Each structure stands twice: as C-alpha cells, then as structure tokens.
C-alpha cells in the first residue's frame with residue numbers, strides 16, 4: 130500500500146540568526162497544545178502533526194484538505210547537518226527553512242546556505258526572524274504563540290518591517306529567485322515565501338508551519354509517496370554509546386518500514402556491514418522518564434519519515450552519515466553492489482573539523498584516508514568523484530585556515546568549482562600519487578605557519 134510520508138525539514142542560516150530558538154519554539158508551541166499526542170517523540174527529530182498545525186493556524190490549514198501527515202524537523206540545525214545527511218544522493222531534507230535575522234540582514238552564511246540549497250535543488254522558505262526587535266514593535270501577548278498580528282502595529286513599524294522584508298526579497302532576486310512576503314504570494318512553486326517571525330515570542334511561527342505544509346502538499350506530493358510496507362531506508366545521524374544497550378545508532382528513516390529483527394546493511398566504503406536489528410527505541414516523555422527512570426521504550430516497527438534509535442550488534446565501524454537499508458526479501462549481494470555503486474552515498478564523514486578528500490575509487494579513497502590518518506591529519510569528509518562546487522561550499526564553512534583545503538586524488542576539478550575555490554580562497558591539491566598529495570598539503574601548512582609567525 131502506498132501512502133504519503135511526512136516531509137523532512139531542515140533549518141539553515143547564519144550563526145545567531147535563530148535556528149535553535151526557532152526549533153525550540155516549534156517544539157514548544159506544539160507542546161503548548163496540551164493534548165495527548167500533540168507532539169510525537171522522535172530521536173534526532175521533532176514531528177509536528179497536521180492537526181496541531183491546523184489548530185495553531187486558526188484553521189487556515191484545513192485538516193481534511195491536506196494529505197501530508199505533518200512535518201518532521203531535524204533537530205540539528207545548520208549547513209553541516211544539511212550537507213552531510215544524505216538520502217539517495219540528495220539531501221535528507223525535503224524542504225528547508227532559511228533563517229534571516231531582520232535586524233542583521235544577509236550575512237556570509239546566509240549566502241552559503243542559499244548556494245547549498247540551489248545546489249541540492251531543495252525548495253525552501255525564508256523565516257525573517259527577530260521581528261520583536263524592530264523598534265516600536267508591540268507583541269500582542271494574547272495572540273502569541275498564535276498567528277502573526279500586524280493589527281497592533283503602527284504604520285511606521287509596519288513600513289519598517291516591510292522594508293526589511295523587501296531587502297531580503299531583493300537579495301533573493303539577486304540570487305535568481307522570485308520572492309515575496311508569503312501572504313502576497315499566490316503560489317510557492319517558483320517563489321520563495323518570506324515569513325516574518327519572532328522565535329522569541331512565537332509570533333508568526335504558526336504562519337511558518339502553515340506555509341511549509343502548503344509547500345509540501347502542493348509540490349512534493351509525488352516525492353513524498355512511499356510504499357508503506359517497503360524495505361526501510363535511512364541515514365545514520367549519530368553513533369552513540371547507551372547504558373545497557375551498547376553502541377546504538379540514531380537514524381532518520383526516510384522511506385519504507387523498519388522492524389525489530391530486520392536484517393540491515395549499513396554502508397561503508399569497502400563493504401557495508403550486515404547486522405540484525407535487536408531493538409528499535411523511541412524516547413519516553415519526560416514524566417515517564419522521571420517515573421520509570423527509563424529513557425526509551427521499545428517499538429516493534431517504525432514507518433518513514435521518523436527518527437529512531439537502532440540497537441544492533443557489530444556497529445563498530447559505523448559512522449554518522451552512513452546509509453542504512455533493510456534487506457527484506459532482496460538479494461543481499463546485489464543490494465550491497467547497489468549501495469557500493471551509489472557513490473554519492475559513500476560519504477565517509479569522520480570529524481566536524483578537518484579537510485575534504487576526494488578520490489576516483491573506493492579503494493584509493495581508503496588508501497588516502499589511511500595515509501592521512503597515519504599522518505594525524507583529520508578528515509572532515511571523504512568521498513568519490515570530481516571536485517564539485519558543493520565541495521568548495523562545504524570547505525568554505527570551515528573556519529580553521531589550515532583546513533580550508535581539498536585533497537583530490539586523481540579526479541577532475543570541475544571548472545565552476547575551481548572558480549569558486551579561487552574566489553573563496555580554498556586550496557585544492559591534486560595528484561595521482563598519494564604521498565605527493567599529502568606532502569604538498571603538509572608543505573603548504575608549513576609555509577602558512579611560517580608566514581603567521
């Protein structure tokens with residue numbers, strides 16, 4: 130049987146523009162609707178069901194008109210989460226929210242986020258945040274956290290907000306997007322809606338949820354269709370040691386069904402790990418943790434999209450970013466081949482900091498990684514294929530000057546990547562001999578260190 134799954138949403142934006150606060154508020158406003166099941170507990174994600182969105186939007190979102198069951202927000206905000214968590218080649222997120230502080234405007238990471246969204250062709254909306262900081266803004270306490278109310282605002286304050294919004298709209302135009310304030314847009318298809326919000330007071334948050342649901346419903350319906358009984362597919366968010374459970378995986382399931390006892394393959398560069406799910410765990414609500422002391426409860430099965438903790442043996446070599454697939458009645462060997470050949474999926478993410486490594490084959494990639502590890506050089510991400518614009522964009526998010534580098538082993542550097550690297554000051558090393566590649570990088574580090582002295 131096929132159905133419509135919950136769209137996965139990720140928050141991006143410049144540091145301090147309010148990603149974390151917005152996520153907290155979304156959780157909070159859903160929780161504020163004090164009904165059982167108001168908010169569904171997940172691992173690494175928060176689900177806001179459609180009836181809550183319908184309620185907080187003052188029935189603007191009519192429940193029976195929408196097929197999308199709700200929205201699943203990934204709890205880790207930022208570019209790094211967005212780019213490193215892949216589904217099949219694309220990003221894990223179906224939709225994104227770009228946070229822009231209206232009192233600060235576009236900043237370097239705002240531009241970066243848009244570049245990334247453009248690269249991944251991810252539909253997005255803009256949350257124009259911190260409207261409560263606009264001089265003279267009056268928060269209507271009665272309305273909060275309900276819909277955005279302009280009615281309390283004087284003409285001058287409204288104009289001030291509109292000007293700030295138009296500045297954002299203008300910047301989006303420069304980047305090649307049609308855009309307008311969300312309530313003036315007829316469709317969100319080729320337009321980026323800008324929603325004024327205050328993550329602090331909660332104003333506009335329901336509007337934001339409403340626009341997201343509308344976007345998901347209208348334009349993603351086909352992409353959100355899934356086989357409810359199909360073999361589960363997900364991405365590993367985190368590998369965690371849990372008391373009494375050993376090594377566990379926090380997984381976002383983006384397709385199909387996952388059951389306790391299922392055999393799964395978890396991607397690794399050489400050969401995926403094969404293991405069997407011992408338990409699927411959901412977090413317990415706070416009161417229950419207080420009463421019973423147990424943080425999780427077991428579930429027999431889970432359907433996409435969802436965040437779930439997976440307990441299984443032999444997880445030693447599994448890392449964040451790896452794909453996880455239920456084998457089902459498929460042939461294990463061909464599934465292994467399929468996972469191996471999905472080069473985009475074979476992302477070895479090792480650390481938050483470090484350089485980016487690219488290579489032509491899985492074998493050479495592993496050889497380069499081993500040599501780099503022997504030389505104590507940390508690797509942020511390693512994968513197969515040409516050096517692309519996407520790699521440069523990621524390297525450009527790195528603050529440490531000595532790590533703003535890409536080591537490319539015997540692969541092409543795409544012209545637009547080279548151009549962007551020059552513009553952003555990202556160093557690309559390219560060679561077909563591993564030790565020379567590493568030596569070149571080390572010499573560059575030494576030179577830069579000398580210069581700093």
Ligand code: GDP
Nearest residue numbers: 144145146147148149150258259262327328329
């Ligand atoms: P992030 O780095 O994008 O996750 O930003 P945070 O959510 O951590 O927010 C950075 C700072 O801005 C924090 O001190 C927040 O309390 C504050 N902040 C976030 N949203 C708002 C808002 O809507 N209004 C006001 N006045 N402050 C906000």
